[in-house]
Amino acid sequence: MTRPDRRSDDLLAVLRRGGDPSAVTHVERLPRQAGTTAPWPRWVPEAVVVALRNRGVEAPWLHQAETADLANAGRHVILSTGTASGKSLGYQLPVLAALLADPAACAIYLAPTKALAVDQMASLHSLSLPGIRPALFDGDTPLDERDWVRGHARWILTNPDMLHRGILPSHARWARVLRRLEFVVIDECHFYRGVFGSHVALVIRRLRRLARMYGSDPVFILASATVADPAAAAQRLIGSEVIAVSRDTAPRSGADFVLWEPPVMVDVEGENGAPVRRSAPNEAARMMADLVSAGARTLTFVRSRHGAEQTAMTTRRRLADTDPDLVDTVAAYRGGYLPEERRELEKALGSGALRGVATTNALELGVDIAGLDAALLAGYPGTLASVWQQAGRAGRGNQRALVVFVAREDPLDSYLVHHPEAVFGKPVEAAVIDPGNPYILGPHLACAAAENRLTTDDLALFGDRAQSVIDDLVLQRVLRVRPAGWFHHDTRHPGHTVDLRGSGGGQIAIVEADTGRLLGTVDEARAPASVHPGAVHLHRGQTYVVLDLDLEAGVALVQPDRPEWSTMARSVSTVEITETDARQGYPVVGPGMRPSGIAVGLGRVRVTEQVVGYLRRRHGGEMIDMIPLDMPEHVLDTRAVWYTISNEILSGAGILDRNIPGALHAAEHAAIGLLPLFAGCDRWDIGGLSTNLHPDTGEPTVIVYDGYPGGAGFADRGHAVIGPWLQAVRDAVSSCPCSSGCPSCVQSPKCGNGNQPLDKAGAVVVLDLVLAAMTPATAALTA
Numbered sequence: 001m002t003r004p005d006r007r008s009d010d011l012l013a014v015l016r017r018g019g020d021p022s023a024v025t026h027v028e029r030l031p032r033q034a035g036t037t038a039p040w041p042r043w044v045p046e047a048v049v050v051a052l053r054n055r056g057v058e059a060p061w062l063h064q065a066e067t068a069d070l071a072n073a074g075r076h077v078i079l080s081t082g083t084a085s086g087k088s089l090g091y092q093l094p095v096l097a098a099l100l101a102d103p104a105a106c107a108i109y110l111a112p113t114k115a116l117a118v119d120q121m122a123s124l125h126s127l128s129l130p131g132i133r134p135a136l137f138d139g140d141t142p143l144d145e146r147d148w149v150r151g152h153a154r155w156i157l158t159n160p161d162m163l164h165r166g167i168l169p170s171h172a173r174w175a176r177v178l179r180r181l182e183f184v185v186i187d188e189c190h191f192y193r194g195v196f197g198s199h200v201a202l203v204i205r206r207l208r209r210l211a212r213m214y215g216s217d218p219v220f221i222l223a224s225a226t227v228a229d230p231a232a233a234a235q236r237l238i239g240s241e242v243i244a245v246s247r248d249t250a251p252r253s254g255a256d257f258v259l260w261e262p263p264v265m266v267d268v269e270g271e272n273g274a275p276v277r278r279s280a281p282n283e284a285a286r287m288m289a290d291l292v293s294a295g296a297r298t299l300t301f302v303r304s305r306h307g308a309e310q311t312a313m314t315t316r317r318r319l320a321d322t323d324p325d326l327v328d329t330v331a332a333y334r335g336g337y338l339p340e341e342r343r344e345l346e347k348a349l350g351s352g353a354l355r356g357v358a359t360t361n362a363l364e365l366g367v368d369i370a371g372l373d374a375a376l377l378a379g380y381p382g383t384l385a386s387v388w389q390q391a392g393r394a395g396r397g398n399q400r401a402l403v404v405f406v407a408r409e410d411p412l413d414s415y416l417v418h419h420p421e422a423v424f425g426k427p428v429e430a431a432v433i434d435p436g437n438p439y440i441l442g443p444h445l446a447c448a449a450a451e452n453r454l455t456t457d458d459l460a461l462f463g464d465r466a467q468s469v470i471d472d473l474v475l476q477r478v479l480r481v482r483p484a485g486w487f488h489h490d491t492r493h494p495g496h497t498v499d500l501r502g503s504g505g506g507q508i509a510i511v512e513a514d515t516g517r518l519l520g521t522v523d524e525a526r527a528p529a530s531v532h533p534g535a536v537h538l539h540r541g542q543t544y545v546v547l548d549l550d551l552e553a554g555v556a557l558v559q560p561d562r563p564e565w566s567t568m569a570r571s572v573s574t575v576e577i578t579e580t581d582a583r584q585g586y587p588v589v590g591p592g593m594r595p596s597g598i599a600v601g602l603g604r605v606r607v608t609e610q611v612v613g614y615l616r617r618r619h620g621g622e623m624i625d626m627i628p629l630d631m632p633e634h635v636l637d638t639r640a641v642w643y644t645i646s647n648e649i650l651s652g653a654g655i656l657d658r659n660i661p662g663a664l665h666a667a668e669h670a671a672i673g674l675l676p677l678f679a680g681c682d683r684w685d686i687g688g689l690s691t692n693l694h695p696d697t698g699e700p701t702v703i704v705y706d707g708y709p710g711g712a713g714f715a716d717r718g719h720a721v722i723g724p725w726l727q728a729v730r731d732a733v734s735s736c737p738c739s740s741g742c743p744s745c746v747q748s749p750k751c752g753n754g755n756q757p758l759d760k761a762g763a764v765v766v767l768d769l770v771l772a773a774m775t776p777a778t779a780a781l782t783a
Contacts, residue, residue, distance in 0.1 A: 083392020
């Protein structure tokens, strides 16, 4: 008999033969787990039990039954367990029971992606239960079907964007649903973090407010990946106490989880002569081609839409040389496709017609994909929760799956492959959100007032800052005060001006110049960095080059091309500290020194940023050149965390004046690279600045700021964990084998100064000084 773990062993051997065996830095053997079932709850209707048994579910797992019991008893509950643990049954049982018991009862299901809602719709239809009437209500729903959904559907499957723009503004047309709303399901709620999560938290508060106005008080059931303190995370999201169920009792086939660092390429130099490793998407494409050739169904997760297209295209090119018959079994899947294109790809993947798919996180969340042999993660996906969600996509029967994390040239990725305990030995971070951010709260209070007048009774629902933000809205003539409350100043609902994705602006259309065909859109705030003139843009395997970007007209014109390079924007910034909320000083005194010190601060800043050019790199990673650009400046009022260190301390530690800028610059880059491990953000969500003399501190300073108006909670989180954060930064820089700095430690892909100056050794000294000062036992230096 073949051992169940033989398959994963064989597939790993395939990857080792095709690549550099020394690339494997660690293999974690995740154990198998037997499942634990529970009896069907007595309150579950027999028709539901029969329907589920007909689908092969003989009994619920214990965590499913516990979740369902709590929700049925009227308690808000979050189920926080691993991928493929059957979370959907935990919320389906109480909702189906309520809909069958009361023919007027309704429920709303919220998913962060359209694909997930479509998958849930198919699951409900497969039960064939009479009278449930589930229906999709999203951007793809035809207009003639929307009236039917409003008038007849009982379980509405939608997303936060449609709730915000399509349901709440026209709540009178949804009175039937809101009046009898029994449950709200928030699926994959760990996805709601940062600015997007803060927006969604406020949309949910608006929903709760309107439901109460119509006489209902729905129970919230949340489903999440395994995260630290899920109850607290859920409470921040919905604004009410939540009970957590977090013991995963589903069976697991086990997996071999491999940490893989691509090798340094010979005779290839990067910026400033730095060593260059094989890029993670290229390495993943090579791996996927080898695995598909070996008969393994493989899902490759890539960080960006562009990367997913490029990885699929590279895989197909390799297969064209080795296994031409398999070329058409590989495709890309990402957001931005037309609805029919997404459905076609989902069907092909589910049937096995596709053997290899390169995807963004669009296939990370919940879509039912069975029978995959391997999952490849081309770079850290932003959170450990996403790492485990993506890894959990692999698994077939009782065969062990293969999961490979392929490190990018990035300080965080490099840190993880050399510190496996950071992946396998620590709790998954909870989502960071800040619904009290006035830049986010204000627009939603305006929306709420447009939906129904705001009163003092509403303030508690929207948090402690609601009153001051309302006062500002009155001064801005957005709201007007009347004895009955606060009313929106305009007769039109402002929802269309509020972008939940936090871009702070509209969309730029990407248009093919010769044909006028619309290829897609990009956020206005991201456009200068992603569709600037000369940028390489990929769409469904076709490469385009941007000819022109007109921000006023909202159009980027592109033409088909096949350049032998990729592009990456570079930007520069200045930072003014406008308000200090917290400051902790660490005085350091040593022989021959006047009293000086190190300090850590947190507060508000004003950032002025400008894209100044872009790099062109060959597909192997080799840099070609940098092309200058003259793009408009962008001003951002946000939040930042910073530390200062006096010149006396730096010189006392042996850092010469001429080397201070490079030491601080390198420490800043590495800090930006590692903060996502602690704050659940992306390095592109944050920015930084370092200087040997900042005008607002009067000392050498390193600043890391949020890239969103008002902040997103990332800098505040960095301030809260500054010790562990900077320790990880120090470890990542000091352990990198390069001599003077590379993209895996202190070089940044978006540095507008061309990664100059950088002093890797000096950065380690700076970080050692700051960490020592924050440790009381070592705060005093001695000669």
